[in-house]
Amino acid sequence: MLSKDQLIQELYKTFGKTKIAKLTAIVNEQALSVDDLIDLTFHQDKILGFRAMWLLDSVMLSDIVRYSANLKHFLSRITEVNNESCKRHYARIMMFMTAPNAPDVVKAALEEIDLEDTVEQFFDWIIHPKVKPAVKVFAADALFNLSERYDWIAEELANQLEFLMRTGGPAIQVRGKKLLAALNQK
Numbered sequence: 001m002l003s004k005d006q007l008i009q010e011l012y013k014t015f016g017k018t019k020i021a022k023l024t025a026i027v028n029e030q031a032l033s034v035d036d037l038i039d040l041t042f043h044q045d046k047i048l049g050f051r052a053m054w055l056l057d058s059v060m061l062s063d064i065v066r067y068s069a070n071l072k073h074f075l076s077r078i079t080e081v082n083n084e085s086c087k088r089h090y091a092r093i094m095m096f097m098t099a100p101n102a103p104d105v106v107k108a109a110l111e112e113i114d115l116e117d118t119v120e121q122f123f124d125w126i127i128h129p130k131v132k133p134a135v136k137v138f139a140a141d142a143l144f145n146l147s148e149r150y151d152w153i154a155e156e157l158a159n160q161l162e163f164l165m166r167t168g169g170p171a172i173q174v175r176g177k178k179l180l181a182a183l184n185q186k
Contacts, residue, residue, distance in 0.1 A: 002026055004036050011040075011051040024058040034059060034070045038077060041086050050085035057089040061096055068109040071097065075113055078121050084132065087125060091138035094118065098145035119146060119153065126160050136164065137175045144179050147186070158183050 002010070010023060027037070037059065040052035060067040060074075074093070081090055097106055122139035125131045140161060147153040158180060165176040 002030055002032060004033070004040075007032065007037075008040070008048065011048055011055070015051055015054075020055055020058050023055050024062055027055070027059045028062060034067055035073045038070065038074050041083070042077065042080060046083050046085065049083045053083070053086040053089045057093055060093050064097060065103050065105045068097070068103075068106040071106075071109050072113050075115070075118050079117050081121075084135075087131065087135040088138060091122065091125065091135055091142055094122075094142040095138045095145065098142050100145065115146060115149070119143065119150060123156065123160065126164065133169055133171045136168075137171050140175060140179055144182065147183070154183050154186060 007023075010019075013019070026032070027034070034056070037052055037056050041049050041056055043049040043052060060070070074090075078090055081087055096102070097110065122143050125139045126136050126143075140157065143153055143157050147157065161176045161180055164172050168176065
């Protein structure tokens with residue numbers, strides 16, 4: 001069984017997609033603590049934190065039903081995310097967890113969690129000029145997915161998207177148009 005210290009050592013070694021796939025399989029097979037992995041994403045070594053986040057993304061999305069049990073801990077830490085490289089993955093995981101086609105188990109897990117802090121955090125990421133476009137795109141998608149739960153999101157998201165699209169690059173333009181069209185259909 002791979003211990004937390006052994007996992008840290010593995011994260012320090014040469015890293016890439018193949019390594020992520022191998023570590024994901026190990027975490028899934030050995031039922032390592034995903035909450036510990038979440039906590040590792042906040043490691044003071046930003047590179048280790050990013051690698052732990054990349055692995056967490058792979059692990060959680062490999063079986064979102066299984067790991068929906070970790071959403072409460074995952075979301076309890078979201079306002080603490082300050083590693084720029086981790087923000088993209090936090091927003092991406094939430095985009096999938098909040099998707100309309102997410103399994104009922106995931107939806108039920110999210111119903112049990114107050115998502116106000118997550119919503120605020122994602123709006124902060126969208127608004128902040130130094131946050132990378134991929135983070136903004138994934139956060140906007142997650143917010144769109146949550147607009148049924150919080151009816152005020154739709155109007156605020158539309159306003160923020162229109163503002164972003166004035167000067168945003170291709171990713172912002174494409175996703176902004178798609179989300180604005182979907183918001184107008186609601």
